[in-house]
Amino acid sequence: MDPDAHSITKRETVYFMKTKAAVMWGETGEFEITELELDPPKDNEVLVRFDYAGLCHTDEHMRNGDLAFTPPMVGGHEGTGIIEEVGPGVKNLKAGDHFVTSWMPSCGTCQYCISGHTNxxxxxxxxxxxxxxxxxxxxxxxxxxxxxxxxxxxxxxWNVIPDACIVKLEDHIPLDVVAITACGVPTGFGSAIYAANTRPGQVIVVYGIGGIGINAVQGAALAGAVMVVAVDPVEFKRTTALSMGATHAFASAEEAHEFVWNETRGNGAHAAIITVGLADQKVVTDAFAIVRKGGTVVLTSVSNPNLMLQIPGLELTLYEKKLVGSLFGSGNPHLDIRKIIDLYMAGQIKLDELITSRYSLEQVNEGYDDMLAGKNIRGLLEIAH
Ligand SMILES: NC(=O)c1ccc[n+]([C@@H]2O[C@H](COP(=O)([O-])OP(=O)(O)OC[C@H]3O[C@@H](n4cnc5c(N)ncnc54)[C@H](O)[C@@H]3O)[C@@H](O)[C@H]2O)c1
Ligand SMILES: [Zn+2]
Ligand SMILES: [Zn+2]
Structure with a gap:
C-alpha cells in the first residue's frame, strides 16, 4: 500500500490512519459521518478498504433501538473491498486480495463450529x-x-476486521454486485433451503420482500418449489418477486391464505418464511395458520426484544407444526457465500436486479429512509476514497 495515498503516518511501530465512517453515536439516532483514527491490525486481523456496502435492515434496527448495542459504533455489515495489509498470524490472505465479508467470525473450535453450526x-x-x-x-x-x-x-x-470474516474472491468477480452476498442473499437463500428445507413440488410462502425475502423467494424457486407465494403490501416488491421466482404475489396475508388454501385443497403450505422488516405477533399467527400438518414456520426477521410470541399449542402438538428461528440462513456462511457467488456467475440466481439504488457514504441515512419507504429491494453504498 502507498502510505501517502491513504494518509497513513508511521510513528515508530504504530500507524495512525484516518477513515471516514458512518457512526451511531447513541443508542438510537441517525448515522453521523465522522472522521476516525484507525489502529493497525493485530493478530489475525486485516486492514481492509471497503468499496461497497449493502444496506441491511438489521442496522436500521440499531438506528431505531430495536436491537441493543454498545455505542458509539460504526454501522454496516455487508461489504466488499480489497485487503490493504495483513496482521501477524494471518494465513492464506495477502494485500491486494479481493473479498466479501461474512459477519460471523467462526472460531472453528467451539462446540457449535465443530458440530457444523458455524452460524x-x-x-x-x-x-x-x-x-x-x-x-x-x-x-x-x-x-x-x-x-x-x-x-x-x-x-x-477503511477498517480493521478479523481474518475469519473474510471470504476471498477472484479478481474478476464484480465487487459491487456481490456486496449483498455478505448477509441478505445467504440469509434469505438459507432460510428457504436449510431452515424451511424446501423440496421439489412444495408450496412456500414468503412474508416480506426486501433484501432477505427476495432471496428466500429465489432459494425456494431454485429448490424446486411448485408454488412460491410472496406477500408484501408494496406493489413494487410484489412485481419484483414475480420476476425473481415467485409464482404468485399478494398484498395481504389474508389474500395469500385464501389462495393457498384453495390451491392446496385445504392442506396449506409446506413452509412459511417470515422476512418482514420487524416481526410481530400477527405475521407469526398468519404464518402458523398457513402451514399444513408437519409444516414449518421460519422466523428470520428480527423482533423487538419485548415481543413474546404466542402460538396455538394444540396445533404444535397434534399437527406437528414447527416454528424455527434462522440466523444467517442456518448454514455455513463462508461456504454458502461462495456457493451463491458460483450460482450467480453461472447465471442461476439473480443479484444485479436486487440492487435498486446506489448512494454515497454521506447518503447513508437517505438510503435507510428509502428502505423504510419501500423504495428498495436493496440499497448499496458506493464508498469513495
Ligand atoms: N436472521 C438473520 O440472520 C437476519 C439477517 C439479516 C437480516 N435479518 C432481518 O430480516 C428482516 C428483513 O430484512 P431486510 O433487509 O430484507 O428488510 P427490508 O426492509 O428490506 O424488507 C422488509 C420487507 O417487509 C415488508 N413488510 C413489512 N411488514 C410486512 C407485513 N406485515 N407483511 C408482509 N410484508 C411486510 C416491507 O414492505 C419490506 O418490503 C429484518 O428484520 C432484518 O433485521 C435477519
Ligand atoms: Zn444483515
Ligand atoms: Zn465457533
Missing amino acids: LCDNGQFLLAGTMLDGTQRLHARGQSMGAVDLLGTFSQ
Missing part, C-alpha cells in the same frame, strides 16, 4: 458488543474508542 459460533457474543475478538478496539474519535457492527463496520472507507 451459531460462540463468537456471536462479539457481534454487537463493540470490541474486537480480543476485547480491545481499533477505532477512535472525539476522545472515545468504538467498535463496529458485527466486527465489520462496512460503512467506513
